[in-house]
Amino acid sequence: MKKLVGLGLTYVIIQALIMTNLISYYLQDTLVTICINIILAVSLNLITGFTGQFSLGHAGFMSIGAYVCAFITMRNPTILGFLIGVFAGALAAALMGFLVGLPTLRLRGDYLAIATLGMSEIIRIIFLNLEITNGAAGLNGIPQFVNWTWLFIFVTATILGISNFIKSSHGRACISIREDEIAAEAMGINTIKYKVVAFVIGSFCAGIAGALYASYFYYIKPDLFGFLKSVDILVIVVLGGLGSISGSILAAILLALISTYLQSFPEIRMILYAAALIAIMIFRPQGLMGSRELSLELFGKLGDSLKSKKGRV
Amino acid sequence: MEGFLQQVVNGITLGSIYALMALGYTMVYGIIRLINFAHADVYMIGAYVGYFCMTFLKLGFLPSLIIAMFVCTLLGILIEKIAYRPLRNATRISVLITAIGVSLFLQYGMMFFVSANVRTYPEMTGIMTQSINLGNIVISMQQIILVSITIILMILLQFIVKKTKIGKAMRAVSMDKDAAELMGINVDSTISFTFGLGSALAGAAGVLVGVYYNTINPLMGTVPGLKAFIAAVFGGIGIIPGAMIGGYFIGAVEVLVAGYGNSMYRDAVVFAILILILIVKPSGLLGKNTREKV
Amino acid sequence: MTILDVNKVTKSFGGLTAVAKASLKLEKGELVGLIGPNGAGKTTLFNLLTGIYTPDSGTISLYKDGEEIALQGLRPNKICSAGLARTFQNIRLFKDLTVLENVLIAMHKNIKYGFVPSFLHLPSYRKQEEKLVEDSIELLKIFNLDDKKDELAKNLPYGEQRHLEIARALATNPKVLLLDEPAAGMNPAETAELRRIIKEIRQKFDLTILLIEHDMSLVMSICERIYVLDYGMVIASGTPEEIRSNKRVIEAYLGEEVNNA
Numbered sequence: 001m002k003k004l005v006g007l008g009l010t011y012v013i014i015q016a017l018i019m020t021n022l023i024s025y026y027l028q029d030t031l032v033t034i035c036i037n038i039i040l041a042v043s044l045n046l047i048t049g050f051t052g053q054f055s056l057g058h059a060g061f062m063s064i065g066a067y068v069c070a071f072i073t074m075r076n077p078t079i080l081g082f083l084i085g086v087f088a089g090a091l092a093a094a095l096m097g098f099l100v101g102l103p104t105l106r107l108r109g110d111y112l113a114i115a116t117l118g119m120s121e122i123i124r125i126i127f128l129n130l131e132i133t134n135g136a137a138g139l140n141g142i143p144q145f146v147n148w149t150w151l152f153i154f155v156t157a158t159i160l161g162i163s164n165f166i167k168s169s170h171g172r173a174c175i176s177i178r179e180d181e182i183a184a185e186a187m188g189i190n191t192i193k194y195k196v197v198a199f200v201i202g203s204f205c206a207g208i209a210g211a212l213y214a215s216y217f218y219y220i221k222p223d224l225f226g227f228l229k230s231v232d233i234l235v236i237v238v239l240g241g242l243g244s245i246s247g248s249i250l251a252a253i254l255l256a257l258i259s260t261y262l263q264s265f266p267e268i269r270m271i272l273y274a275a276a277l278i279a280i281m282i283f284r285p286q287g288l289m290g291s292r293e294l295s296l297e298l299f300g301k302l303g304d305s306l307k308s309k310k311g312r313v
Numbered sequence: 314m315e316g317f318l319q320q321v322v323n324g325i326t327l328g329s330i331y332a333l334m335a336l337g338y339t340m341v342y343g344i345i346r347l348i349n350f351a352h353a354d355v356y357m358i359g360a361y362v363g364y365f366c367m368t369f370l371k372l373g374f375l376p377s378l379i380i381a382m383f384v385c386t387l388l389g390i391l392i393e394k395i396a397y398r399p400l401r402n403a404t405r406i407s408v409l410i411t412a413i414g415v416s417l418f419l420q421y422g423m424m425f426f427v428s429a430n431v432r433t434y435p436e437m438t439g440i441m442t443q444s445i446n447l448g449n450i451v452i453s454m455q456q457i458i459l460v461s462i463t464i465i466l467m468i469l470l471q472f473i474v475k476k477t478k479i480g481k482a483m484r485a486v487s488m489d490k491d492a493a494e495l496m497g498i499n500v501d502s503t504i505s506f507t508f509g510l511g512s513a514l515a516g517a518a519g520v521l522v523g524v525y526y527n528t529i530n531p532l533m534g535t536v537p538g539l540k541a542f543i544a545a546v547f548g549g550i551g552i553i554p555g556a557m558i559g560g561y562f563i564g565a566v567e568v569l570v571a572g573y574g575n576s577m578y579r580d581a582v583v584f585a586i587l588i589l590i591l592i593v594k595p596s597g598l599l600g601k602n603t604r605e606k607v
Numbered sequence: 608m609t610i611l612d613v614n615k616v617t618k619s620f621g622g623l624t625a626v627a628k629a630s631l632k633l634e635k636g637e638l639v640g641l642i643g644p645n646g647a648g649k650t651t652l653f654n655l656l657t658g659i660y661t662p663d664s665g666t667i668s669l670y671k672d673g674e675e676i677a678l679q680g681l682r683p684n685k686i687c688s689a690g691l692a693r694t695f696q697n698i699r700l701f702k703d704l705t706v707l708e709n710v711l712i713a714m715h716k717n718i719k720y721g722f723v724p725s726f727l728h729l730p731s732y733r734k735q736e737e738k739l740v741e742d743s744i745e746l747l748k749i750f751n752l753d754d755k756k757d758e759l760a761k762n763l764p765y766g767e768q769r770h771l772e773i774a775r776a777l778a779t780n781p782k783v784l785l786l787d788e789p790a791a792g793m794n795p796a797e798t799a800e801l802r803r804i805i806k807e808i809r810q811k812f813d814l815t816i817l818l819i820e821h822d823m824s825l826v827m828s829i830c831e832r833i834y835v836l837d838y839g840m841v842i843a844s845g846t847p848e849e850i851r852s853n854k855r856v857i858e859a860y861l862g863e864e865v866n867n868a
Binding site for chain 1: 657
């Protein structure tokens with residue numbers, strides 16, 4: 001019950017701030033980025049943090065969602081078209097996740113990382129060369145349907161869906177793979193199946209995030225979904241803590257705010273980002289939260305204080 | 314046929330660059346099981362050092378090459394000391410992310426100092442401008458020099474690894490770090506040496522690329538770096554001759570795809586090869602399959 | 608009635624033959640020991656039985672409800688589902704998970720809800736999860752671990768970690784249980800407790816047990832039959848008395864441990 005009240009409140013407060021123009025257009029962009037990054041990070045956390053499979057190709061799945069949704073909404077610019085686009089994009093990404101995951105998930109550790117990186121580069125190069133994706137120039141003028149309400153729905157669904165999943169027996173099966181793959185198999189867990197399951201769910205959510213991105217920013221090109229984007233998502237997950245959903249959420253918010261403030265110093269932004277990455281790994285490799293979770297009440301309070309701060313800017 | 318032979322010549326040239334870089338990846342992976350993403354950026358810095366020596370200090374090709382290799386050696390040792398050594402006992406994912414961080418740091422740090430603009434290497438003079446015609450096949454002097462230097466460096470490396478004391482230490486540490494330490498080998502300095510050696514080769518590759526392709530920029534390392542890593546995986550990561558074979562193979566594939574297929578897809582083909590090897594024989598061409606002990 | 612039939616199983620690693628044409632049979636309800644000097648291939652044999660390694664040749668058959676299931680070449684999880692569970696010599700618990708979670712994971716095959724209920728926590732999810740937790744606690748009680756169910760596995764004392772591994776193996780509802788040195792590193796009091804537990808679970812769960820152990824007094828006192836492995840070959844089998852007086856066994860052990868027991 002408390003959960004529902006907290007969620008409802010978050011929605012209403014931000015909706016009110018938007019309607020009263022306390023959140024400017026510019027900040028709305030930040031808000032959208034945060035939401036999309038939360039979806040990406042939480043879903044990658046399922047793959048990397050909970051199942052222990054190191055993926056460096058999340059942006060590739062995101063791009064599939066983005067392009068599929070863009071195609072569909074550009075031909076059918078209605079709200080129904082948008083929703084079909086989001087789900088078709090997510091399904092296409094999930095299908096790709098399945099096709100890629102089945103052979104590559106037998107690999108361990110950094111071999112898997114490099115295979116997923118290679119896969120997402122292949123996807124990017126294909127988008128770069130296809131005619132219907134308009135090559136490097138990308139697609140422009142994608143109808144904009146995404147607003148705070150839709151974002152809220154999809155973000156909440158992702159967070160609740162994935163945190164429910166990991167509390168189920170299927171989710172525990174995934175976690176057991178991270179803990180000890182050989183022991184998990186010896187206890188009857190079909191490790192291949194559950195790795196693929198985690199990968200498919202993760203890609204599905206990445207597809208949703210891509211679709212939302214395309215529909216809000218109405219312009220996509222292959223370079224947006226390169227290696228750097230995958231690293232971006234991974235950094236959020238690691239900074240928040242592998243295996244902590246609230247950590248991913250916190251880190252997504254924190255990094256988006258930092259990056260917004262650093263926007264005025266573009267030339268040193270990436271240098272600081274890189275230095276911070278190294279420093280975190282050396283001094284706090286378990287991330288902000290480790291694998292713990294914030295309790296909801298605490299999170300609600302913190303979230304509200306962050307949001308009200310943002311309102312005042 | 315002549316067209317094909319010409320492509321082979323070009324493939325060998327490109328393959329030399331990949332092989333030089335792949336050696337660094339394979340040595341570092343062999344010794345600390347890390348995909349050193351920053352390796353590609355050491356190569357980039359090597360190219361800039363060479364550019365600086367030739368353009369501003371007006372040095373010749375060989376002195377510039379040696380200076381670049383020296384600077385890169387120091388850089389490689391420094392990176393290992395600052396960023397990787399504190400993480401010796403951390404999880405693999407932490408170290409990998411650190412490597413990505415170092416890579417970004419070098420790229421954007423370089424961009425800050427020298428700007429993102431493309432720089433052009435000075436015109437070569439004298440013998441470097443000549444070329445040999447064999448029928449319709451053109452082999453430029455630069456290609457010959459590039460390949461010869463690569464081969465000399467590889468022979469030198471084989472000598473160091475196989476015949477010297479430090480080479481023996483490298484092989485020991487890569488087999489079993491703890492046992493090597495118990496046998497009185499200084500593991501830290503051996504790892505430093507490995508980084509230095511690999512980085513020197515990357516620096517050389519950077520200068521050679523600058524001379525051969527003329528243009529350099531701060532992001533030039535990323536794509537060749539990935540391909541060189543793929544070359545190392547292809548040959549069997551951790552295995553030095555494997556990296557050489559892999560480098561030439563990837564170079565040849567890339568040139569042939571560009572020559573006879575669609576050049577836009579040449580990177581995709583290389584990545585597809587990677588995924589294929591990983592699925593069919595993850596231990597690579599010369600590698601042995603190992604299984605976790607239970 | 609035979610429940611597990613291992614027939615001429617062989618496994619080589621490079622030039623080394625770790626298990627050579629090893630054959631053994633377990634009758635239903637038996638408690639059988641597997642002994643042999645270090646490096647004799649005991650754990651390798653366990654790894655072959657549980658699918659972690661695939662035998663180069665030979666067959667492994669499990670008889671369940673009158674049906675023969677060929678285990679060689681199956682993946683470990685299939686073998687576990689068929690009814691063969693194990694513990695590990697070098698404890699492989701899910702260290703960073705709680706005691707309860709360790710057991711819950713092993714009970715995974717009992718759940719029948721699909722993915723959708725797990726996302727939405729539908730009633731079918733709730734009902735089955737509650738039952739699962741109940742069953743797990745019931746199982747933990749046998750090992751006196753029920754009051755430690757929320758502790759992380761890695762924080763348990765060593766002896767209890769060994770117990771938890773057995774509990775986790777039992778949670779998979781096996782017909783045959785393979786224990787790999789369950790008493791290793793235990794003091795006499797802990798070993799006595801282990802002896803009680805093995806007896807209790809054997810009756811309660813109608814188990815057939817195969818046990819690797821170096822503690823000869825334990826093996827000799829609880830096992831009905833013993834197989835002796837040396838250089839990957841079964842060199843002797845029989846009752847504890849027969850094994851004690853077997854020449855080849857004494858040779859293999861240089862006459863020490865077996866006599867002392």
